Amino acid sequence: MHFGGFEAVEQVIEVRRIAQEAQRRVRxxxxxxxxxxxxxxxxxxxxxxxxxxxxxEVRGQADGLDGGVRSALGWVVREAMTSTSSGARSPRRSPWRTTW
Known part of the structure; x- marks a missing residue:
């Protein structure tokens, strides 16, 4: 029985290499x-x-939150900070507060 020999082995190795590279990039x-x-x-x-x-003023602790929630809220805080600091240059200022 013939399964393609050396070429098939090379193709499997290449597919595996591509899959490992894709996994590395996703991570x-x-x-x-x-x-x-x-x-x-x-x-x-x-x-x-x-x-x-x-x-x-920062109040509260983030320690009790799930890791995914902390990560998502970290992005929210970053975006809110960007908007707030951009708005601070304009004549109209809006304070914001968040509690969890």
Whole structure:
């Protein structure tokens, strides 16, 4: 019985290499998506807003939240900080507060 011999083995090795590379890239994307997390973002946001002359008070602890929730909220805080600091340059300012 003939199964393609050496060429088939080479193709299987190449498919495996491509699959492993794809898996490596997916893991890298997921790692980047997680970002620094809620606690880090809150501290960074507080420092950035304070440096811009805006008062920022952080209350509560993120420790009790699920890792995925902390990661998602970290992105929310980052985006809110970006919007707030951009809006701080305009004449109209809007404070925001969040509690969890």
């Amino acid at each position: 890298a994307v997921l790692r980047d998506c997680r970002g620094p997390g809620l606690g880090t973002e809150l501290v960074g946001t507080q420092g950035t807003l304070s440096a811009a002359g805006l008062h920022c």
